[in-house]
Amino acid sequence: MEQLEMIYFEIISAVGTARSLFIDAIGKAKSGDFKGAEEKIKEGNELFLQGHRSHSKLIQKEASDEKLEFSLILVHAEDQMMSAEAFKILAEEFIDIYIRFQEGR
Helix, strand or coil, rough: CHHHHHHHHHHHHHHHHHHHHHHHHHHHHHCCCCHHHHHHHHHHHHHHHHHHHHHHHHHHHHHCCCCCCCCCHHHHHHHHHHHHHHHHHHHHHHHHHHHHHHHCC
């Protein structure tokens, strides 16, 4: 497998797992396990950052005048990154709502 494809799959793997952890965090908060939800968010953030670092490698290559060919795998990787980021935002908002709901605010 080519070096670029390995980077694409690093992104997909890391941010895909991060997205799953953000979704799990919502479930934890829904059941009242706010500590568990926070742990899932923390784990997800670490994996999202790992994926972001891999993505930054690609940006550095292009900034160094290395031309990257169009690839559906790269498009998929970037789509997964955006999806994971959106789920992170939503998970944090849902957790806040569940906490407020439990506190009666």
